[in-house]
Amino acid sequence: MTRPTPETTRTPFRVPRLVPGIMPAAIIGGLALTSGVALTATSGWLIVAASFGPPILTLLAVIVSVRAFGLARPVLRYVERVKSHDAALAALAGERARVYDRLIPLTPARLGRRGRGDVLSGVVDDLDDVAYAQVRVVVPLVALVIAGLAAALIDAFFLVHAVPVIVSVVLVTLIVGALDWWIERRTQAEVVAARARVADLAAMVTRDGAELAAIGAEDRALAWLDEAQTRLTRAVRAESWGRAIGVGLVPLVAAGHAVWMVFVVMPWIEVGLPVALAALLVLTPIALGEVVGAIPDAVGALARAQGASERLSALLDQEPAAAHSDVPADPEGPSAGARPAVEVRALSATWDGGRPAVTDADLDVAPGEFVGVVGPNGSGKSTLLAALARHLDPTSGSYRLGDLDALAQPPAQVRTSLAIVDDEVHVFASTVRENLRLARPEASDEEIVRALRLAGLGPLLEAFPNGLDERLGTGGRGVSGGERARIGIARAILSARPVMLLDEPVAHLDHPTAVAVMSDLLEAAHGRSIVLVTHRPEGLDDATRVVSLHLEQ
Incomplete structure (x- = not known):
């Protein structure tokens, strides 16, 4: 199979030079x-x-x-x-x-x-x-x-x-x-690059401080940060x-x-x-x-x-990695209530057009089935999930969602059947309600509360003085890693989509929290198809099958 060709040509992005008024x-x-x-x-x-x-x-x-x-x-x-x-x-x-x-x-x-x-x-x-x-x-x-x-x-x-x-x-x-x-x-280019480098290293040091200390690399990381800051200082001085x-x-x-x-x-x-x-x-x-x-x-x-x-x-101005990405979903297309099977055959994909990220992967997920996907780093687990989510077109192979050839459909159409949760759930600086309505804008407050309770956030919601109007993120209440993962799960539940794609949803959580999150997720997702990509054991005991991907030699 060759990569589908987009039906429309993307016009170059141009910023208006002079706005009206x-x-x-x-x-x-x-x-x-x-x-x-x-x-x-x-x-x-x-x-x-x-x-x-x-x-x-x-x-x-x-x-x-x-x-x-x-x-x-x-x-x-x-x-x-x-x-x-x-x-x-x-x-x-x-x-x-x-x-x-x-x-x-x-x-x-x-x-x-x-x-x-x-x-x-x-x-x-x-x-x-x-x-x-x-x-x-x-x-x-x-x-x-x-x-x-x-x-x-x-x-x-x-x-x-x-x-x-x-x-x-x-x-x-x-x-x-x-x-x-x-x-x-x-x-300016040097200043922007240097500032981005400082931000990346600062985020790494603050986010992964415990891991760096565990392997004795904190001094090395701080040295990198000092070097990046010195480079930024020189660039800013030149710009000044x-x-x-x-x-x-x-x-x-x-x-x-x-x-x-x-x-x-x-x-x-x-x-x-x-x-x-x-x-x-x-x-x-x-x-x-x-x-x-x-x-x-x-x-x-x-x-x-x-x-x-x-x-x-x-x-x-880049071309999307999935064909027909600019085509909206067909309102007459498959409803979210349908429960399609997932069938992948000999699927290969690459992120950069060169080295394959996943090769000849096969996957079958029956309606309501829970399938785990495991393998070493670099074996293509997340790439396979990206292809299922229509974030990336495969270079070869086939992908069917129910009776449809998923690769021949607009990505937006395929995603009406998919709920995606990954390891970096983004919490917007807004209310609890708006953070959940992102998954289904027409959802009622009762449906939002139900999704939060199913995701294990009922006690947290009851502790909020403002309920669903409590602000989260910048300028509001901070959320922990476990709460962030549960918010992602609550969005997936609220979406009512029949297939859940989970990409390392508990990767950054401690073992007890990860077990609790996965337990709530599996209970709330009863009847839905689940594809879980993970390198951790939490939740895999309940999987119908576990598919193992291997590194290419």
């Missing part, structure tokens, strides 16, 4: 900063003019202007913040849904060695960087252009020779920003040079151009230019300091957004 917000932000520039310049004119003691009516118009600019600046800034963040957050919500739709068919075969938590946090952070670039990049750059143009027009009205100074402020700021961007962009150059030079740009403006206006004072107007012109580059000061952060956000966009594209 962001440009009007950027223009309003430019007007806010222009008001700030005008406020500083007119205030300077007012102070200098007032020092000559003119009649108050001479200053009244400028006093009103100062008040108007002073009020306009915060009001316009508030409107800009509301509109820009509203546009960016709306775009982020849509992009998250689109990205997760693209990510699901790639799980887990196209994630490489990255853990699910790493992928999830990485994708979330990258999407945040891309979305917030709309606010952090577009708004400051548009504001720089608008404020610079307004300042040039104002100065041109009083002294045309001052215009080149203002234009130079904008151009030099952009040059400094480009240098900052180039340095941060060039070093770009930001340091930007933050250090941009104020000098404003100050240097103010000095230049002094030399421009001094000859004109001698031929009749009012001193108050000269003060206004000299203060204009200083007033632009707030505008140009935002550019280092803007180009840094641009570098991060570009790197994030490239990483998202590299991840999401």
